[in-house]
Amino acid sequence: MLTPDLALALLINRTTAYYSANPPLYMTYTERTHVSAATLGRTQDIDRSVAVRVADNVAVMRDLPNGGERVGQAFPVIAYFDPLSAFQFSYFANLKRVDITLTRGTPLTLSIPSEDPSVNEVVAYNSYWAARYASDSSQNALHLLIDPTPRVTQGFFPAEVVEDPKSRLPSKIVMKSVGSDDVISLDYAVLEGHWVVVHGSFSATQHAAFLTFKVVADVTFSNIAFPPQPPDQRLAS
Secondary structure, eight states: OOOHHHHHHHHHHHHHHHHHOOOOSSEEEEEEEEEEEGGTTTTEEEEEEEETTTTTTTTEEEEETTOOOOEESOSSSSOOTTSEEEOOOEEEEEOOEEEEEOOOOOOOOOOOOOOTTTOOOOOSSSEEEEEOOOOTTTTOOEEEEEEOOOOOOOOOOOOEEEOOOOTEEEEEEEEETTTTTOOEEEEEEEEEEEEEEEEEEEEEEEETTEEEEEEEEEEEEEEEEOSSSSGGGGOOO
């Protein structure tokens, strides 16, 4: 069995290759977001229909069932997103609104060292992420747990990656933040040849006036489709 750091690198490269080769032009879907603050005993639901131009994440959104309409980044995040890339993310939520800003980065490709029979000592491949196998991991369905090394001082890192044995792509990726309790958890499926987010959760501790409370936003994407033409003329290039 491969060492976990090399297995992670190969999985990242496999994901990057598929993600980069199979982007949809447009996506339409329904997002249903449930926001909760347990310590405050309050919840809020935000449901919208979303039509998005994938290349630049410009979306037309309508509050359901018969609410207002707006144009901007797909809410809460675009369902075509590779968190194993270098991305920028900010998150704020309370019971009145959820603000998430996502800038997708260039997908990551790692150079894989070739085998060398003269090598007599092996060191860790990745000096930023220390990967290890979970107890249920297998050769055909990787389950990797990852810790940041001391070289990581800020931002998000992949804390857990679960591989789908059929597609050989991640079915679940959990991102955690260094220095805070921010967590992004994303579940994936391959639909019509596209690797897309079908469920996600975002949690972080928020501060408002004299209150400190954790907010969790849980989102489900459904009715996902990939129209070849702009589903709204405002999304025409």
